[in-house]
């Protein structure tokens with residue numbers, strides 16, 4: 095059976111981008127057709143300035159939201175990354191496999207390190223090594239497929255390179271994984287600035303739909319989305335990014351095709367209204383289920399404890415094998 099791994103980092107409230115780009119597929123497809131592991135990757139939240147209490151809170155919230163969205167602990171394994179030591183153990187071996195040059199080329203590192211420098215904070219070393227830890231997350235489970243949004247493709251490519259290099263040098267150890275992404279909405283853009291990704295770590299909230307926004311807030315944000323000059327509704331990501339983004343979101347929310355949908359609209363206003371209605375309906379059950387689950391923290395805690403135990407059982411033999419392959423003396 096195919097192995098699937100993916101994760102979400104608790105650096106902010108989960109967004110519509112996270113949902114359409116990744117989480118919805120985990121729920122609707124991945125957990126049903128494979129042996130799937132999903133993780134709240136909290137160690138990754140420490141790579142930039144962070145508030146400890148907020149990371150704790152957001153980790154619990156992210157796990158609760160993933161369950162609310164429909165991850166079923168009977169079908170998949172849901173756990174918190176820091177509860178499974180194997181990630182950090184394997185990350186070190188992969189640091190001894192990766193080079194400084196290939197990590198400095200990562201687009202997210204280049205963008206985020208500039209931001210960290212500009213804000214006067216130093217650039218944490220872990221920001222540079224972040225993709226190596228991500229590779230460890232994936233490789234520790236013999237993962238075949240990694241369902242992610244478009245922004246993570248480069249990191250999965252690096253993961254493949256590291257797996258191949260390790261296998262060539264030290265003998266066949268890791269499965270070489272591949273990224274999968276949704277046909278539409280692999281990159282949901284910010285509603286106020288449709289040339290940048292809708293990202294949960296951005297400070298400004300007006301262009302970001304959060305999964306826990308109430309219906310009125312979702313409507314307001316979508317109705318105020320920046321559209322392009324021009325009036326015709328056409329699907330063109332290059333010259334009409336604002337309208338294309340709304341069409342992508344509407345298509346994803348209604349299982350439609352963005353180009354075909356464009357033909358049915360004579361004005362931006364009607365498109366915004368239908369998009370807002372569709373997103374409100376899409377998120378309603380998630381928000382309702384989240385409220386129920388948040389009232390039962392014992393249940394979420396139990397799911398995460400069981401998930402971590404299962405994940406450990408899967409990762410340990412493989413990581414132990416990697417330790418031996420690279421030449422470290424076995425302890426036992």
Ligand code: TYM
Pocket residue numbers: 099100101102103104111112113114115116117135138227228229231232240241242243244245246249279280281282283291292293294
């Ligand atoms: P993160 O937490 O930024 O995002 C979680 C998932 O949501 C997708 N995503 C989007 N998709 C479409 N449009 C958007 N605007 C958008 N924003 C986010 C992301 O592509 C991702 O699939 N490095 C990862 C977390 C991670 C991971 C892993 C993922 C750590 N280890 C191992 C897979 C496998 C990240 O920062 O995702």
